[in-house]
Amino acid sequence: MNAAGIKSFTPESIRTILQEVKDPEVPVLSIEELGVLCDVKLTDGQFEIIITPTYSGCPAMHAIMEDIKSVMEKHGIHNFQIKMIYSPAWTTDRMSETAREKLREYGIAPPSQSTTSHLEVLHSGKSKPVTCPYCGSTETKLTSAFGSTACKALHYCNHCRQPFEEFKCH
Numbered sequence: 001m002n003a004a005g006i007k008s009f010t011p012e013s014i015r016t017i018l019q020e021v022k023d024p025e026v027p028v029l030s031i032e033e034l035g036v037l038c039d040v041k042l043t044d045g046q047f048e049i050i051i052t053p054t055y056s057g058c059p060a061m062h063a064i065m066e067d068i069k070s071v072m073e074k075h076g077i078h079n080f081q082i083k084m085i086y087s088p089a090w091t092t093d094r095m096s097e098t099a100r101e102k103l104r105e106y107g108i109a110p111p112s113q114s115t116t117s118h119l120e121v122l123h124s125g126k127s128k129p130v131t132c133p134y135c136g137s138t139e140t141k142l143t144s145a146f147g148s149t150a151c152k153a154l155h156y157c158n159h160c161r162q163p164f165e166e167f168k169c170h
């Protein structure tokens with residue numbers, strides 16, 4: 001507590017604080033970088049944190065909301081509410097180039113196509129090559145539309161001979 005007793009927060013400083021909230025599945029990415037954090041508004045002394053799910057029914061969203069609460073409370077902010085919006089829907093376009101780069105460094109291919117098209121690829125056998133995050137080769141093969149979580153697809157790189165995951169949504 002400072003002399004005034006109350007710290008003054010602005011929507012901008014709240015956004016900075018929320019950088020501490022990471023995607024539970026990809027801990028190198030903050031919800032801001034991921035594009036999950038849409039907006040922070042201040043209405044009648046109450047902060048409104050607006051988020052959009054990356055994947056409908058994504059179990060990570062619950063963890064993200066819990067993390068937002070604990071980060072806010074850690075900073076002594078209690079006058080806030082979290083609002084989840086579904087429109088406009090999250091698309092991979094919301095992910096910044098920096099975020100994509102961090103994903104690659106983490107060993108996950110950035111999103112390139114939807115679940116529907118992944119399933120089509122598996123059924124048709126026609127492959128849209130995804131670049132391997134390890135060696136940069138496009139000699140890769142989709143092995144499963146679902147990786148370790150519903151938000152990821154599994155690929156295999158024929159060049160460096162190792163499996164890798166691709167972050168995908170919608």
Ligand SMILES: [Zn+2]
Nearest residue numbers: 132135157160
């Ligand atoms: Zn490779």
